[in-house]
Amino acid sequence: MSKLENGLRGSLKGSDQNPSLGQTIQEKAQEAADQVQPAWKSVVKILIDIVITVAVTVAIAALAASGVGLVAAIGLAALIGATGALVKQGANDLIDGKMSSWQTYATQAGFGAVGGVLQLVGLRGAEKAAGLLTEK
Incomplete structure (x- = not known):
């Protein structure tokens, strides 16, 4: 050999x-x-994302239509966006059966807050544009 x-x-x-x-x-x-996750987990995560995104969008649209001041609207939109992102992260962690680090939650809250403010600005901008288009 x-x-x-x-x-x-x-x-x-x-x-x-x-x-x-x-x-x-x-x-x-x-x-x-x-490490491979069952397919149902992906489906549930997508459904949760859709439900939370719709809820955050509706809440921010109601906020934009409420006529609160700009500073209050920005603060509340950031709070609504951050809350939505934190709920989404928590739901994903429950589905996965693990807990993410506080850094992950802080990052998601930051991104959610920015997203909430951007949604508010987009809704307010669309409202202003619609007002300009309908004025005679």
Whole structure:
């Protein structure tokens, strides 16, 4: 037997220091399979995203139509957006059965706040544009 053949046979059989190639493949395959999420989780996450996005949009549209001052509207839109993002992250964590770090929640709250303000600005801008178009 050549050294190459001995080495290959040794890799397949394994030793105390090195597990066999077959055993390593089985372990890695099981790790990969454990990370794959069932399809229903993706569907539920999408539905939650849609429901929360619609709720945040409706709340900000009502805020834009309410006639509150600009500073209050911006603050409330940021709060509504951040709350929506935090609820979405919490729901995703519940579905996944894990808890994200506080940094993840803080990041999502920041993005949600910015998104809420941008939605408000877009709605107010659309309202102003509609007003200009309908004036005679």
